[in-house]
Amino acid sequence: MSKGDAKELNMPPQDFNKRYGNVSVHWFRHGLRLHDNPALLEALKNCTEFYPIFIFDGEVAGTKHVAFNRMRFLIESLEDLDRNLRKFGGRLYVFHGQPVDILTNLFKEWGVTKLTFEQDPEAVWKQRDDAVKELCEKKEIECVERVSHTLYEPMKIIEKNDGMPPLTYSLFNLVASALGDPPRPVSYPVFHNIDLPVYPDHEKKFGIPKPQTVGVFPDCKEQNNRINEWKGGETKALDLLEKRLAIEKKAYEDGYVLPNQYSPDLLGEPMSMSAHLRFGCLSVRRFHWTIHDLFEKVKPKESKPDALTCQLIWREYFYVMSANNINYDKMEGNPICLNIPWYRNDEILKKWEMGQTGYPWIDAIMNQLRHEGWIHHVGRHAVACFLTRGDLWISWVDGLKIFLKYLIDADWSVSAGNWMWVSSSAFEKVLQCPKCFCPVGYGRRMDRTGEYIRRYLPVLKDMPLRYLFEPWKAPLAVQQKAYCIVGKDYPHPIVNHKEASNECASAMNKVIESFKGKEVPHCAPSDDLEVRRFVCLPDFVSTGGKCTANQLCPGIENL
């Protein structure tokens, strides 16, 4: 039967499709790519007519609380997807509204027989996807969901662990290894003999909006005038992967792994894959396996170090921990999070967000976050520790909300997991990191020339290096010469670090006391090495992953 037969049979195309055709809709949410997309391959199986869609519902892919940079990244990713689909004669269809309403109409209008999508494993998406699955059942439409946002299916790990999330990273690894290696990527889709219909007024009806059209505007001029450009889309992701592999190869040849952490480049061009992984422009399985294959090729006689892709495994671990915990991003009602009596102070929180704490290292990082949407792991640690148990004693939940707004890689599971850890609220054994990162000393070590601070905090660009990290100590004549008077052009420090960190340490000791003799309702790391692996800062990587006693809290001692 061909489409022309519909006319002869005098049937509306949707009825004809329903009876004789196989009409598939692939619903993109994350997984914004054509490569390694098993759900997309399912859509194309025995398919005669194919429609790729994306629905803006006010929440999809982290769009509920989103600043300009991430929305722009998402839209660039959709534009790239559309360009790639055009190569096969199709277009991406973009809709605005609630998925169940939109799909109900599409099922009827296009005579859909199959709906496919990649599994969104986080608890926050369950209600949306259950409603869609129910709709498909009611309308007798085949609904196919496939796992490819994660290396493993989180619920399978939980099942294998007797229905409980594995409470330590080691246990997670043990359970995961019982499931075998993660699957290899699937083949690239073939659109041969499949009709990809395009309406004459496609652009007008189903075109990709601009961030402004969906109500997201730049917060500040720097967002339109970034120094580091993060571009969304599968094409960019695969280009970046090639560059990244060249760096990884050089590192293996030189005898180390995790090059991004080994020598943190705070100023170089963007090399992180995290935003592409977050939106699924890059398949995590492709990333994992190319790294493993590359190592084997470069070092055929060496066994692979555990650290090779340990950061990706942390990502998996946090996804598993959040899979059935809807309160994972909160303190209350979150079974793995300690209740800590944090202060509530919106004025101080705002100063932290806006880069006005008076600590240049912290403020430069927060400015980079707001202006560009990405900061290095060492920067994330520094500002998260400063906000919570290090200096300001403000809840990690408040910090998380700000990260989730600005980061282009903002990831509900990964970010909340990291915030809980850094603030000593979960994953850490009885809060054994009482020391904190010093906002002066740590900055000096990470930004030895001061170029990072001068770039992201231009008010201090003429401050001599000696005072750059603590400008309040500069004599007035030096401040005048640098055109930056502390208290007028740049704020005084929001707290005295020495006093504040001592207060935080004693508050944390009280929390520890209050838990003595009780069962601590949060998970702990398996051992010290695990702490080092998680924190994964340069000191650790440079020791080749070996753990020594004073490395328990890397970068913390002697600061």
Ligand SMILES: Cc1cc2nc3c(=O)[nH]c(=O)nc-3n(C[C@H](O)[C@H](O)[C@H](O)COP(=O)(O)OP(=O)(O)OC[C@H]3O[C@@H](n4cnc5c(N)ncnc54)[C@H](O)[C@@H]3O)c2cc1C
């Ligand atoms: C407070 C805080 C909040 C964070 N929020 C996020 C977030 O919202 N989204 C996000 O992707 N990462 C987050 N991270 C983790 C980490 O900082 C970034 O993933 C990392 O900086 C990305 O750089 P990379 O791609 O060079 O990492 P690589 O070292 O190359 O790691 C490869 C990939 O592994 C994953 N990964 C790396 N580090 C971690 C980690 N600690 N936990 C879980 N997964 C990891 C990322 O997907 C990353 O792209 C956060 C860290 C902290 C301390």
